[in-house]
Amino acid sequence: MQKRKTIAITGASAGIGAAMARVCAARGYDLILIARREAPLAALAAELEAAHGIRAHVVTADLAEPDAARTLAAAVAERGLQVDGLVNNAGFSKTTGFLETDPEAQQAMIRVMLTVPVELSRLWLPGMKARGWGRVVNVASMAGFLQATGGDTLYGPIKSFLIKFSQGLWVENQGTGVNVSVVCPGYTYTEFHDVNGSREAVSAAYPKWMWLDAERVAREAWEAAEANRPRCIPGKRYQILSVVSKLLPDQMGLKTAASHARKLKRI
Numbered sequence: 001m002q003k004r005k006t007i008a009i010t011g012a013s014a015g016i017g018a019a020m021a022r023v024c025a026a027r028g029y030d031l032i033l034i035a036r037r038e039a040p041l042a043a044l045a046a047e048l049e050a051a052h053g054i055r056a057h058v059v060t061a062d063l064a065e066p067d068a069a070r071t072l073a074a075a076v077a078e079r080g081l082q083v084d085g086l087v088n089n090a091g092f093s094k095t096t097g098f099l100e101t102d103p104e105a106q107q108a109m110i111r112v113m114l115t116v117p118v119e120l121s122r123l124w125l126p127g128m129k130a131r132g133w134g135r136v137v138n139v140a141s142m143a144g145f146l147q148a149t150g151g152d153t154l155y156g157p158i159k160s161f162l163i164k165f166s167q168g169l170w171v172e173n174q175g176t177g178v179n180v181s182v183v184c185p186g187y188t189y190t191e192f193h194d195v196n197g198s199r200e201a202v203s204a205a206y207p208k209w210m211w212l213d214a215e216r217v218a219r220e221a222w223e224a225a226e227a228n229r230p231r232c233i234p235g236k237r238y239q240i241l242s243v244v245s246k247l248l249p250d251q252m253g254l255k256t257a258a259s260h261a262r263k264l265k266r267i
């Protein structure tokens with residue numbers, strides 16, 4: 001019998017990461033579920049093992065810690081697990097403005113959403129390539145496409161990095177059996193806006209039709225990876241926005257982004 005492939009998912013305790021775990025489990029993949037909170041990971045693992053007959057391993061890790069990627073990879077190796085796919089999904093934002101945000105929190109954003117995805121890719125891609133099969137899904141954001149906005153100053157640039165990084169990996173891995181995709185969701189119902197304290201403001205500012213559900217984002221992202229499509233933007237409205245934003249002259253784009261930040265009371 002062929003061994004099942006194992007997909008490691010960061011930020012699997014909630015939102016898009018948990019939805020990605022459900023999508024992968026339904027397709028028969030074993031899982032390594034990673035986040036800080038053990039209880040939701042354990043509950044999800046039990047649910048998916050019972051529903052789909054797969055193995056779901058729980059590995060708790062704070063990805064904001066220095067050297068988090070190497071520590072995580074060592075913990076995974078110690079359990080004798082092979083990583084065939086990686087979903088770099090863990091993330092959060094701070095909307096308090098550049099100078100008002102604690103430097104430690106800024107460092108954590110950079111580590112969790114930029115350093116760790118790069119380092120985990122560097123650690124686990126060689127094995128995928130050598131075995132001739134791999135999947136990498138990087139969860140970026142529409143914010144990585146759009147003009148920079150104030151308030152959550154670092155978030156957009158970090159996600160822009162992730163988009164370009166994914167594109168480079170996609171190019172380098174053609175013909176190897178390793179598919180790399182980046183998903184760029186717009187507003188999605190998860191814990192994200194509760195964690196950054198902006199739930200009330202974003203709900204008041206943006207109508208229901210602008211919101212995606214995490215299951216759809218996860219399903220479309222995984223389908224893109226299976227089809228070796230380098231990029232996935234869930235939802236026609238966001239596909240159109242990604243094109244329109246590129247056509248705007250810089251200053252007009254920045255003014256539009258600033259009005260968005262004012263609407264959300266971030267500047």
Ligand SMILES: NC(=O)c1ccc[n+]([C@@H]2O[C@H](COP(=O)([O-])OP(=O)(O)OC[C@H]3O[C@@H](n4cnc5c(N)ncnc54)[C@H](OP(=O)(O)O)[C@@H]3O)[C@@H](O)[C@H]2O)c1
Nearest residue numbers: 011013014015016035036037063090091187188190191192
């Ligand atoms: N929701 C949106 O509107 C939206 C839109 C575009 C892109 N995204 C991106 O989607 C990804 C997932 O976010 P989400 O919307 O699903 O948010 P979420 O529901 O808040 O989930 C975030 C996940 O990241 C994990 N995480 C956060 N900090 C961590 C750390 N230091 N170490 C380990 N895990 C950590 C959380 O787990 P623990 O708290 O248990 O550690 C949780 O599992 C993020 O990269 C986000 O930037 C979200």
